Amino acid sequence: MQLNDDEVLRVNNLSISFGGLKAVDNFSLAIRKKEIFGLIGPNGAGKTTVFNCITQFYRPNAGEVIFRTKQGDVVNLVGRKVHTIIRLGLVRTFQNVEIIREISVLDNLLVGAHAEYKTSPLSQILRLPAARREERLMRQKAADILAILGLSELQDVPAGGLSYGVLKKIELARTLISGPVLIILDEPAAGLDDTETLQLSAIIKDLRDRFDCAILLVEHDMRLVMGICDRVCAISFGKFLASGTPEEIQNNPAVQEAYLGEEEKNV
Ligand SMILES: Nc1ncnc2c1ncn2[C@@H]1O[C@H](COP(=O)(O)OP(=O)(O)OP(=O)(O)O)[C@@H](O)[C@H]1O
Numbered sequence: 001m002q003l004n005d006d007e008v009l010r011v012n013n014l015s016i017s018f019g020g021l022k023a024v025d026n027f028s029l030a031i032r033k034k035e036i037f038g039l040i041g042p043n044g045a046g047k048t049t050v051f052n053c054i055t056q057f058y059r060p061n062a063g064e065v066i067f068r069t070k071q072g073d074v075v076n077l078v079g080r081k082v083h084t085i086i087r088l089g090l091v092r093t094f095q096n097v098e099i100i101r102e103i104s105v106l107d108n109l110l111v112g113a114h115a116e117y118k119t120s121p122l123s124q125i126l127r128l129p130a131a132r133r134e135e136r137l138m139r140q141k142a143a144d145i146l147a148i149l150g151l152s153e154l155q156d157v158p159a160g161g162l163s164y165g166v167l168k169k170i171e172l173a174r175t176l177i178s179g180p181v182l183i184i185l186d187e188p189a190a191g192l193d194d195t196e197t198l199q200l201s202a203i204i205k206d207l208r209d210r211f212d213c214a215i216l217l218v219e220h221d222m223r224l225v226m227g228i229c230d231r232v233c234a235i236s237f238g239k240f241l242a243s244g245t246p247e248e249i250q251n252n253p254a255v256q257e258a259y260l261g262e263e264e265k266n267v
């Protein structure tokens with residue numbers, strides 16, 4: 001179980017099957033500290049399944065997920081509970097936005113902060129001074145993050161009525177509150193228009209710089225991938241296809257063929 005000094009995550013020989021289907025097949029990947037890393041591949045290639053195996057929403061049949069925690073330990077995540085993983089410094093967003101519509105934008109961020117609270121649930125219920133102080137600090141932190149994302153004026157508004165593009169930003173904001181070392185984003189630009197996608201590209205880069213975290217993202221919008229990723233890995237039919245700089249991946253014949261196959265399927 002090892003990580004190079006400059007790495008934050010290493011996925012080794014990951015496999016998972018659903019019935020007879022090998023959704024992920026002996027797949028490996030390494031992410032460096034503060035890197036923006038893109039995972040690309042045609043529909044159904046296994047990208048979300050890789051994310052689910054890393055974050056332990058799915059238990060892989062084989063393989064290791066070695067992670068450098070924000071506490072500085074190097075651990076294998078396989079078999080750990082989802083909520084403990086957030087505490088170790090790994091957070092994610094979902095391909096379909098997962099926001100609580102009935103509560104305010106700011107409260108949605110505080111839901112993400114739950115793992116961060118140091119005071120006990122009992123002292124929070126009794127509203128003891130330490131718990132009240134902690135709550136105040138968390139609210140301030142949430143407000144600061146919303147300000148960075150340009151969402152300050154919406155912080156007290158119920159999330160339910162807001163546009164899809166704004167909800168995606170709130171989901172992104174929520175990942176930051178727990179002080180992660182790695183953020184996993186599943187199709188952050190899906191459903192956004194060109195202007196919003198361009199804006200999101202700038203935001204993701206800015207967040208990486210401000211919060212000193214690595215970002216692993218799946219995205220079909222190649223302008224976003226090629227524009228902001230330091231390195232890219234391509235997956236097809238659950239198998240590793242290629243990895244390299246955005247230019248190398250764009251010019252890789254095996255990658256081009258994987259996407260061409262998909263276009264022919266869609267005709
Ligand atoms: N829980 C599950 N049960 C059965 N099959 C699944 C499950 N999750 C994923 N699969 C299958 O595994 C394969 C990979 O799916 P996955 O969602 O990881 O693809 P993807 O690369 O994220 O695709 P997309 O770009 O469309 O989001 C698909 O064939 C899918 O049907």
Ligand SMILES: [Mg+2]
Nearest residue numbers: 047048049095
């Ligand atoms: Mg997916």
